[in-house]
Amino acid sequence: MAGLGAALIGVLALVALRNDWKATGLDSNVTKLLLGLMALGCVLVLIAAFGILPRGGS
Amino acid sequence: MSVSVAKQGHVHGAAGGSLVHDEVIYQETRDMRLLGFTLFLVSDVVLFSAFVFAYLYLRNTIDTWPPVIDGKQLPRLDVAFAAVNSIVLFGSGVTMHYALENWKHGKRAAFDAWIWATIVLGTMFLCGQGYEYAHAQIGGWSGSIFGASFFTLTGMHGFHVFIGVIYLIALYFQTRAGVYDQTHYFGLTAGTLYWHFVDVIWVGLFFLFYLF
Numbered sequence: 001m002a003g004l005g006a007a008l009i010g011v012l013a014l015v016a017l018r019n020d021w022k023a024t025g026l027d028s029n030v031t032k033l034l035l036g037l038m039a040l041g042c043v044l045v046l047i048a049a050f051g052i053l054p055r056g057g058s
Numbered sequence: 059m060s061v062s063v064a065k066q067g068h069v070h071g072a073a074g075g076s077l078v079h080d081e082v083i084y085q086e087t088r089d090m091r092l093l094g095f096t097l098f099l100v101s102d103v104v105l106f107s108a109f110v111f112a113y114l115y116l117r118n119t120i121d122t123w124p125p126v127i128d129g130k131q132l133p134r135l136d137v138a139f140a141a142v143n144s145i146v147l148f149g150s151g152v153t154m155h156y157a158l159e160n161w162k163h164g165k166r167a168a169f170d171a172w173i174w175a176t177i178v179l180g181t182m183f184l185c186g187q188g189y190e191y192a193h194a195q196i197g198g199w200s201g202s203i204f205g206a207s208f209f210t211l212t213g214m215h216g217f218h219v220f221i222g223v224i225y226l227i228a229l230y231f232q233t234r235a236g237v238y239d240q241t242h243y244f245g246l247t248a249g250t251l252y253w254h255f256v257d258v259i260w261v262g263l264f265f266l267f268y269l270f
Contacts, residue, residue, distance in 0.1 A: 002141035009145055012152045026092050027247050030099075031155075034254035038151050041144065041261030048141045048269055 003049035010042030088244050095248050099255050102218075106259055109214065110266065113207040125202050132196050132204055137268045143186035144264050147219070150179035151257040154226075158250045161233075164240050173230050176253065180223045187216050208267055215263055218256045225249055 017035040020028055046052075117123060124132035157172035197205040229249045232238065238246060 002138065002145050005142070005145035005149065009148045009152055013148070013155075016152065016155050026089075026096060027251065030096055030251055031254065034251070034258050035151075035155070037258040037261055038148055038254065041148055041257065041264065044261065044265055044269060045141045045144050045148070048137050048264075 002045055006042040006045035006049060010039050010046070013039040013042065084242060091244055092247070095251065099251065102255070102259075106211070106214070106262070109207075109211050110262065113211065113266070116203045116207065120203065124196065124204050127197050127202050132202060135194060135196065135208070135268055136190070139186070139190060140264060140268045143183055143190070144260060146179050146186065147183045147260050148257055150176045150183065151254050153179060154250050154253045158243075158246055161238070161243060161246055162240065166233075169233070170230070173226060177223055177226050177230075180219055180226070180253075184216060184219055184223070187212065187219075211263055212267070215256065215259055218259070222249075222253055222256050225252065 013035050017032060017039065020032055020035070023032075122131060124134060126132070153172050153175040157169050157176060160166075160168040160172060191209070194205075194208070196202060196208060199205055199209045226249055229245055232245060238244075
């Protein structure tokens, strides 16, 4: 469920990022940065959901 | 700025000049408020960074992770639950983005729906966080370095989310009261930036506590 949600939210974040890509101004640039990082977060959730990387710890 | 506004030709005469002046003042104060708000977000990044580096330092000072308490190693946090809760929060970032976009396009009903979706998802995230606090077996706030770091950092983030939910509710009632219009909506821009910010802070915390 988290994996499907991450894929959906990640795609929506990337679509929003693409739509705002040509927007200028401080608020637009900060928004673009934050949307990109949110998409990265979705990738991390995908990694967690499918256990792609081993978890840290010792 | 004053030239570009005057070129639009919507305003003429003394009253028009006053409107142009008001618009110039609005744009200038908006730019200053935006810069100030961005600096506030940067200062918040510094605050979280200090705690994150403290956590990483403490984590590196002990041999086994999660730490051993009373001869027993603490379990890892429940990554599956946290993943679902993360998606709830990230989803609220998307709904807030659509709320602002609908406001810009004058779609009030859609704006109302999206901002309430954001408020509900933010509240769900907080409930999820509360559930996790109640069930995490990591020794409590004062029981271990793990617990102290986890509850401090995620608690600080949760407080930001809580403030954000209150902020969004206030924004909703401000829109109902006619504080903003389709071209003057700095509060909504700031609210959206703040909400994206708490999303992104959670990206870092999720990696730190559940994957790293």
